[in-house]
Amino acid sequence: xxxxxxxxxxxxxxxxxxxxxxxxxxxxxxxxxxxxxxxxxxxxxxxxxxxxxxxxxxxxxxxxxxxxxxxxxxxxxxxxxxxxxxxxxxxxxxxxxxxxxxxxxxxxxxxxxxxxxxxxxxxxxxxxxxxxxxxxxxxxxxxxxxxxxxxxxxx
Numbered sequence: 285x286x287x288x289x290x291x292x293x294x295x296x297x298x299x300x301x302x303x304x305x306x307x308x309x310x311x312x313x314x315x316x317x318x319x320x321x322x323x324x325x326x327x328x329x330x331x332x333x334x335x336x337x338x339x340x341x342x343x344x345x346x347x348x349x350x351x352x353x354x355x356x357x358x359x360x361x362x363x364x365x366x367x368x369x370x371x372x373x374x375x376x377x378x379x380x381x382x383x384x385x386x387x388x389x390x391x392x393x394x395x396x397x398x399x400x401x402x403x404x405x406x407x408x409x410x411x412x413x414x415x416x417x418x419x420x421x422x423x424x425x426x427x428x429x430x431x432x433x434x435x436x437x438x439x
Contacts, residue, residue: 289364290424291417298412298419299360302367305409306358309370313350336380346373357413360422364414371410378403 292298315323324332326347333343349369357366382400390398418424 290427292419292422292424295419298416299421301409302360302413302418303358306354309350309354313354317347317351349373360418360424363418363424367410367413371407374403374406
């Protein structure tokens with residue numbers, strides 16, 4: 285099971301989309317956890333998401349996925365896990381907050397809210413990473429090679 289989780293090829297395309305997704309998602313997590321980039325920080329995030337009906341465990345998983353998961357994704361460590369977690373979070377966000385505003389982002393301030401085009405891009409990238417893994421320069425490739433050399437035992 286672990287072997288399938290970390291299996292990947294040496295694809296530069298997978299590396300580039302993995303890095304792009306990690307870099308784009310990190311500020312969102314840093315806003316929620318640390319209050320960076322004008323974000324609310326941990327306490328206000330928990331309060332806001334609790335008011336929307338999310339249980340504390342789900343809020344914590346969201347913050348872990350966006351903050352720590354984005355860094356680990358960029359490094360290619362358990363790429364499929366973090367891509368799935370980020371994809372799940374963005375799908376929930378799309379459904380709850382953006383679907384009703386149509387496809388397009390609110391470029392000219394004429395809509396009530398933001399559309400879901402950005403979310404579809406994130407979902408597409410996350411799905412590609414779940415299916416193909418992290419590609420070149422990923423920690424997953426190193427883990428997969430170590431397991432082959434040790435006969436499937438963790439080193």
